Structure formats: C-alpha cells, structure tokens
Amino acid sequence: MASTQSWTEYNGASAATPTASRAEANWKRIDDSTTPYSSSPINSTNNENSMTKYQALVFAGTWSSLSVLTYKIDNNAPATGLSIVGSVVTSGTTPSTTASGDSAMSTTGLAANFNNSTTPYGAGTSSSTASGTMYANALRTQLQTTSSYAGGPGDITTRTITATWTES
Amino acid sequence: MTLIPQDTSVQAEYADGYIHDETTLNDVSPYVEFKNIFDDILHKRPEAEHGPMVRFTAFYKNAKYDIDWTTLPDNARPIRFRDGASYLSGGEEWSEWTGMRFGYQFNDETGKNIQEVQEL
Numbered sequence: 001m002a003s004t005q006s007w008t009e010y011n012g013a014s015a016a017t018p019t020a021s022r023a024e025a026n027w028k029r030i031d032d033s034t035t036p037y038s039s040s041p042i043n044s045t046n047n048e049n050s051m052t053k054y055q056a057l058v059f060a061g062t063w064s065s066l067s068v069l070t071y072k073i074d075n076n077a078p079a080t081g082l083s084i085v086g087s088v089v090t091s092g093t094t095p096s097t098t099a100s101g102d103s104a105m106s107t108t109g110l111a112a113n114f115n116n117s118t119t120p121y122g123a124g125t126s127s128s129t130a131s132g133t134m135y136a137n138a139l140r141t142q143l144q145t146t147s148s149y150a151g152g153p154g155d156i157t158t159r160t161i162t163a164t165w166t167e168s
Numbered sequence: 169m170t171l172i173p174q175d176t177s178v179q180a181e182y183a184d185g186y187i188h189d190e191t192t193l194n195d196v197s198p199y200v201e202f203k204n205i206f207d208d209i210l211h212k213r214p215e216a217e218h219g220p221m222v223r224f225t226a227f228y229k230n231a232k233y234d235i236d237w238t239t240l241p242d243n244a245r246p247i248r249f250r251d252g253a254s255y256l257s258g259g260e261e262w263s264e265w266t267g268m269r270f271g272y273q274f275n276d277e278t279g280k281n282i283q284e285v286q287e288l
Contacts, residue, residue, distance in 0.1 A: 002176075002195045007256050007261050021261075161257070162256075163254045168247075
C-alpha cells in the first residue's frame with residue numbers, strides 16, 4: 001500500500017469547493033473542473049489570463065512520516081508572451097482572471113507543507129507523522145498572456161506538474 | 169506463495185525467525201491503524217512477541233540489501249527513506265518512486281551520532 005496520491009481541484013468562493021481525484025488540469029476562462037477548455041478558451045488577442053487554478057496533492061494509505069514536499073512544472077514559458085505563474089498558498093482566494101501576482105512557476109520546486117486531514121489551507125508543517133489522510137498545501141497556477149504574444153488561437157503543448165516528497 | 173518484494177520495500181527478521189515483511193502485509197501495520205511496516209520496525213512493535221530484530225533488509229531495483237542487526241548496539245534505529253513523485257499531465261495522474269536511502273543510526277557511548285546511510 002504505502003502512501004497513495006491523488007490531486008484535488010478547488011473552485012468557487014475562496015477556492016473552497018473540492019473535486020477529488022481530478023486529473024483534468026487545463027487552464028481556461030471558467031472556474032470549474034468540468035467544462036471543457038475548448039468551451040471556455042483564453043483569448044490571447046485580448047491579453048486574457050486563465051482563471052487561477054487551485055490544486056493540492058492528497059495522501060492516503062500508510063506511511064511512517066512524510067517530508068520535503070515540492071511542486072514544479074516542466075516548462076513555464078509556452079511561447080513568447082505566454083507565461084505560467086504559480087505559488088504555494090496557505091489560504092484560498094476566489095479564482096479570477098486578474099493576474100495573480102505570482103512569479104513564474106518554478107521548474108525546480110516550490111516547497112510546500114503538509115497541512116491536515118481535511119484541507120490544504122493552513123500553515124502546516126514541513127514534515128508529518130500524522131496518519132490516515134494528509135492534504136499538502138495547495139498550488140495556485142495561472143496561464144497569462146501579454147501584448148507580446150504573436151501567436152494565434154490554439155492549444156499550448158502539454159505541461160507536466162510534478163509533486164515530489166520523501167516518506168519513510 | 170512467495171511474493172516478489174515490491175520496490176523500496178523493507179522486511180525485518182526477529183530472533184524467533186519471524187519475518188515482518190512489507191510486501192506480504194501490503195505495507196499495512198497489524199499493530200497500529202494507518203501506519204506502515206517500516207513504522208512497526210522503527211518502533212520495535214514485533215519484538216514483544218518475536219524477540220530482538222536480527223536482520224533489516226531493503227529491496228530496490230531487483231537487488232536486496234541486508235544489515236546484520238546483531239552487530240549493532242541496542243539503541244540502533246533503522247533508516248528507510250523513499251522519494252516519490254506524482255505527476256499531473258495531459259488529463260492523467262500517476263505516481264512512482266524515484267529514489268531510496270537505507271541504513272541505520274545510533275549514538276555511541278560518548279553520545280556521538282553514528283549514521284550509515286546508502287543511496288540505493
């Protein structure tokens with residue numbers, strides 16, 4: 001068994017409504033986890049941004065301890081004028097298309113804490129021996145466009161978000 | 169039936185020959201809810217029934233690594249850390265182990281920390 005992991009997405013007011021085991025992770029102009037991105041695309045010619053997206057890694061199963069959690073993305077610059085930004089958050093804000101103010105999403109690893117058995121929102125601790133279910137702090141990301149973007153409408157190539165951790 | 173040890177798994181053998189094995193027990197402690205087999209070994213839970221640990225073993229990438237626990241002082245503690253990664257990409261999520269460290273730690277008679285850990 002060891003630990004098992006799943007990704008939960010958070011939507012709605014204060015990004016507090018969870019959808020568990022949500023692997024669909026497209027950035028789009030609507031704050032939900034069900035609408036296809038093609039139905040609510042980002043219009044780059046208007047310098048639009050996606051809705052901020054809140055996701056958290058959730059642990060279940062068995063372990064002795066969990067520690068050293070990080071989030072990263074394989075590439076944060078899909079094209080000139082396009083940027084994927086992100087940060088680890090300890091509280092939720094209602095998703096918005098306003099620029100989040102986050103820096104370019106880390107490609108090497110943003111440290112996150114382990115919070116508790118019910119929510120990713122809270123200060124948490126960098127390691128934990130608590131058992132049962134464990135929510136890591138949430139990751140907030142956003143796809144942003146600027147006036148320097150010269151491409152037309154269309155998909156960016158697939159990106160991979162990775163969470164890493166150590167367990168005993 | 170003999171199960172192939174799962175990657176990054178551990179097992180411990182005790183004085184009466186009992187083997188507390190992560191793969192066989194599906195990494196679920198029979199002693200404490202939601203804890204794993206390594207936690208049992210670390211906290212010596214099987215020793216009340218089976219005597220002192222005599223061997224600590226790890227399995228990784230088709231190799232077996234043994235520590236003869238009878239050569240270590242009573243205050244020795246087993247070490248097993250495994251590094252995990254969970255991926256979210258293209259509408260799919262999956263996880264894997266990416267590394268492992270294995271060894272022991274104890275304080276000698278002067279209080280000095282002695283630690284032997286191998287990156288497997």
